[in-house]
Amino acid sequence: MATLSPSCLLLPTAIMALLLFSLPTPSISGDPDLLQDICVADLTSSGGLKLNGFPCKAAVSADDFYFKGLATAGDTNNTFGSAVTGANVEKLPGLNTLGVSMARIDYAPGGGLNPPHTHPRATEVVFVLHGALDVGFVTAAGNRLFSKTLVAGDVFVFPRGLVHFQKNNGDVPASVISAFNSQFPGTQSLAMALFGANPEVPNDVLTKAFQVGTKEVEKIKSRLAPKKTA
Structure with missing residues (x-):
């Protein structure tokens, strides 16, 4: 009866190892790298396939990458006492395909509230510009609340898709700058x-x-x- 040499026994193992290394891992199975420097959103286009962003427009200028709307506080004279000013791809077309965006949120004193809501496409990080806020999010597993009181200079993160809120219980206005890992994170208010x-x-x-x-x-x-x- 013929016997296999050690080198023959090692060959299948080596092939299997190569196959395993060729499979995508969690660390590299995300969105592919960009194949172009820019793809400024053509917000006027009514046709074309939209897979993960807007079609690219041909004529591009520096203004497509510029937005100054976050410098001014929003009007908080409304039902909830808060105002969100977004700097997403609709306001800043140069964000198209880049996977980031920002917003400014202003809160009226004495209870200004950004009501419980979710961002289905992004994690949110807030940086408190001024004032103080009570913030929190609720996990999907076990409905556990993680909450904190923030003051100027503090940072807090709301994981993607989880219900969260911010409320100003102080007697002065408060504001934050939010950052998202999506060009268009979406917002769904639970009440609405x-x-x-x-x-x-x-x-x-x-x-x-x-x-x-x-x-x-x-x-x-x-x-x-x-x-x-x-």
């Missing part, structure tokens, strides 16, 4: 999604989910539902 949807989420779904009566649901809907146009 559930009580301001169009068409409406059925009342029996909401009454059972929140364990309240129909009158309470209708009251909330009347305050949050989008205004109907004639």
Whole structure:
């Protein structure tokens, strides 16, 4: 009976090792590197395939990479006492395909609130410009709340897709600069999604989910539902 030499036994093992090394690992299986320096968003294009951004426009200038809207505080004279000024790809077309964006959030004193919401496409990092804020996020596993009181100069991170909020309980205005790892992170307010949807989420779904009566649901809907146009 013939016997295999040690070198023959090692060959399949070597081939298997090469195959394993050729497979993508978690550290390199993300988005591919850019194949061009820039792809400024053509926000006027109504056609073309949009896979992970906007089509590239041909005529580009320095203004496509410039936005000064974060220098001015937003108007917090509204229901929630907060204002979000975004610097995403819609305001800064040069961000297209780069996977980053920013925002400024301003909070009125005495309870200005950025209501519970999620960013389905991005993790958010906030840097407090001035004032003090109570912030927090809730995990999907176990609904655990992680909260903190922030002051000027502090940084806090909200993991991607998790429900989070910020509230100004101080007696002076507060502001933060937010950074996102997406050119268009998206924002979904829990209250607006559930009580301001169009068409409406059925009342029996909401009454059972929140364990309240129909009158309470209708009251909330009347305050949050989008205004109907004639």
